[in-house]
Amino acid sequence: MHAQDRIFVAGHRGLVGSAIVRRLQAEGFSQLLLAGRDRVDLRDRDAVEAFFAAEKPDVVFLAAAKVGGIHANNAYPAEFLLENLQIQDNVIDAAYRHGAKKLVFLGSSCIYPKLAPQPIREEYLLTGALEPTNEWYAIAKIAGIKLCQAYRRQYGFNAISLMPTNLYGPGDNFDLQNSHVLPALIRKFHEAKQRGDAEVVMWGTGTPRREFLHVDDLADAVVHLAKTYEGEDIVNIGVGDDIAIRELAELVKDITGYAGTIVNDTSKPDGTPRKLLDVGRLEGLGWKAKIPLRDGIEATYGWFLEHQSSLREV
Numbered sequence: 001m002h003a004q005d006r007i008f009v010a011g012h013r014g015l016v017g018s019a020i021v022r023r024l025q026a027e028g029f030s031q032l033l034l035a036g037r038d039r040v041d042l043r044d045r046d047a048v049e050a051f052f053a054a055e056k057p058d059v060v061f062l063a064a065a066k067v068g069g070i071h072a073n074n075a076y077p078a079e080f081l082l083e084n085l086q087i088q089d090n091v092i093d094a095a096y097r098h099g100a101k102k103l104v105f106l107g108s109s110c111i112y113p114k115l116a117p118q119p120i121r122e123e124y125l126l127t128g129a130l131e132p133t134n135e136w137y138a139i140a141k142i143a144g145i146k147l148c149q150a151y152r153r154q155y156g157f158n159a160i161s162l163m164p165t166n167l168y169g170p171g172d173n174f175d176l177q178n179s180h181v182l183p184a185l186i187r188k189f190h191e192a193k194q195r196g197d198a199e200v201v202m203w204g205t206g207t208p209r210r211e212f213l214h215v216d217d218l219a220d221a222v223v224h225l226a227k228t229y230e231g232e233d234i235v236n237i238g239v240g241d242d243i244a245i246r247e248l249a250e251l252v253k254d255i256t257g258y259a260g261t262i263v264n265d266t267s268k269p270d271g272t273p274r275k276l277l278d279v280g281r282l283e284g285l286g287w288k289a290k291i292p293l294r295d296g297i298e299a300t301y302g303w304f305l306e307h308q309s310s311l312r313e314v
């Protein structure tokens with residue numbers, strides 16, 4: 001990547017896309033193409049074709065996707081499968097045909113088998129059954145990985161696929177139904193404190209374990225790998241450590257200063273029991289996470305307090 005490259009960050013208003021933009025700007029990349037859904041709906045093949053023909057980006061970060069937490073994935077399987085297939089097929093194909101020299105595709109740790117050995121190595125892909133609540137999204141993401149690998153093999157297209165663990169940070173979706181667990185808990189504890197509620201509801205049993213990476217660390221890793229990594233093999237991006245959801249809830253309760261009780265709603269799904277990524281390949285490529293979980297949650301809570309009145313619509 002060069003300072004003068006024209007860089008398309010697809011999904012630049014999202015959690016990940018906005019963090020990649022901040023990282024690129026901090027490193028002096030000034031030719032950023034920031035076309036949102038209002039300019040090009042990435043599900044629309046003709047619109048994507050016209051955009052790439054006009055703009056001819058040198059580098060593409062594909063951070064646009066239909067994204068959500070466990071409930072959204074389970075409730076809208078058709079949208080999670082179809083929209084993600086459409087977006088990634090359109091963007092990967094157009095980037096190749098219009099001469100992009102690099103594309104970075106983002107998958108997710110949910111592509112791995114539900115009961116994969118821990119920590120999860122990249123080689124475990126396609127070795128077992130997926131978690132049912134998110135198999136639609138996971139299958140779309142696996143198809144995206146395979147499309148990148150196929151275009152590299154057949155056409156020599158320089159597409160790489162990176163697999164982030166669960167992410168959080170500024171610009172996240174704080175919707176109580178459709179978000180991921182960390183933003184949901186921040187908002188639930190904060191609002192319960194304000195209202196003086198005696199209880200906050202945590203979905204599921206609280207026993208599943210998850211790994212959480214701050215999105216600024218993720219963006220740092222993604223830009224590092226965009227500059228230094230070329231290969232067919234997928235690369236996990238995580239911190240190498242995880243926490244039970246019950247412990248996470250206690251941590252967010254402490255950070256927000258809520259004094260009440262946590263109760264379980266076991267009618268809600270637990271999802272995968274554990275998905276801790278093996279980060280050996282990532283560390284071998286010269287990158288390690290830096291932001292400790294407590295510091296990252298405190299900063300995200302601060303961001304939430306500043307932006308409560310203008311949170312994203314979902």
Ligand SMILES: NC(=O)C1=CN([C@@H]2O[C@H](COP(=O)(O)OP(=O)(O)OC[C@H]3O[C@@H](n4cnc5c(N)ncnc54)[C@H](OP(=O)(O)O)[C@@H]3O)[C@@H](O)[C@H]2O)C=CC1
Pocket residue numbers: 010011012013014015016017036037038040041042043062063064065066067087106107108109163164165166167168171172173180
């Ligand atoms: N969040 C997480 O915990 C994780 C995320 N990832 C991956 O990171 C990537 C980004 O996720 P994240 O930032 O969290 O998601 P967000 O929902 O925060 O952002 C997604 C972005 O994609 C855009 N988008 C969605 N559909 C379209 C469309 N049809 N046309 C144009 N733009 C569209 C959205 O635009 P608009 O604002 O207009 O809706 C939004 O800017 C995804 O590939 C996801 O799978 C991977 C692992 C974990």
Ligand SMILES: C[C@H]1O[C@H](OP(=O)(O)OP(=O)(O)OC[C@H]2O[C@@H](n3cnc4c(=O)[nH]c(N)nc43)[C@H](O)[C@@H]2O)[C@@H](O)[C@@H](O)C1=O
Pocket residue numbers: 068069070071073108109110134137138165166167178179180181182184185201202203204208210245268269270271272
């Ligand atoms: C990133 C990843 O994200 C999703 O998978 P997930 O990790 O299971 O997602 P989650 O963050 O929504 O939940 C994690 C755990 O937390 C529990 N939980 C408690 N209380 C709340 C709560 O209030 N909200 C939510 N959402 N979960 C809660 C919840 O029951 C579960 O046990 C998929 O989209 C998948 O496709 C994907 O890629």
